[in-house]
Amino acid sequence: MKMSLFSLRLLLSVVLVGGVRVSWAQSAYMDSLEKWRKNYVETHDVLKTREERSLLRFYPVDRDYSVDCSFERLADSAWFEMPTSGKTKTARKYGRLTFRLHDTTMHLVVFQLQKLLAKAETKDYLFVGFLDVTSAVDTYGAGRYIDCMIGDIRGGRMVLDFNKAYNPSCAYATGYNCPIPPRENDLPVAILAGEKNYGGKVH
Template identity: 35%
Template structure:
């Protein structure tokens, strides 16, 4: 069983960081409800669509792709890019920086992550709170929502956060970049299961959807 902590390769993580730098303005970034108003919506949608095309090409051609039948692969399916799902969150860091989280993997094993902070934000008019975990230099949110096991993967989705855009008190969370782990497409991989506290009661209609790839 191959362990797969996170889906994105360095190429796609770098691409997402570029997106953050392109649209992130350290000044007056957000509206009162937490939405990021510093971006041009049309340009943002084009950028997201372009990164999705690059990801499809990777899955169809790269030896590290989890897709077993690459000739039949027609591309992933997504919700349309929506800037409303790119929000500014207030961070609640842990006073004890040594706190750990034991994360269960899909193959029954366990991995230990650092607890970084809780992210508090508003989405679709609802107050939300998610745990951010850290493994090495990777900051991530492992979550489920009301679309899980319906429109999206039942095992949950992940979001990577750019370390350079994390401060002691805020972060940008872009649900348009939410993605499925390798084990969604190939059972030989083992992936982390989101902690129970990271289950949102609302439907996050952003990011990657799910259809089983043969």
């Protein structure tokens, strides 16, 4: 069946508009990650000098590592003492994420720290600590973190962006009390996104 000239033009316009929307979304995403990374470097709480911050290293931004997860609330989870590089921190399992990456279904536990509940500005803070195949090779051996908030969970889903994975303070200096991700958050794949090993010396 032959397509009329009008139908062909309409189809082409739909394809072009769709392509523009995808391109704009990709550009907006990259811009947001660049701003996040710049802010992370410029406001680093351990590395104070420009020279020290220049030694921070990252994987190239890859949108495939921004994954849509289903979220299961663990409402009856008890508080426990989470091991850290120093003592312990009181935490609880707030929820459980399920997602697919590299054709593999995986899970990560989202944690809430009791100490943060005492302050209005941090009471909604959550975090995901994880290890993966790159840990102790290209990335920090004790694991990396991704910050999130209760408001990021909508309709039983949450976007987890590994491009925002960062090293704990212990990766740069001694004397910090950094939570150690539990074995259940040890991923069986290489997460080639986010922050790499620090390029300088640990203080």
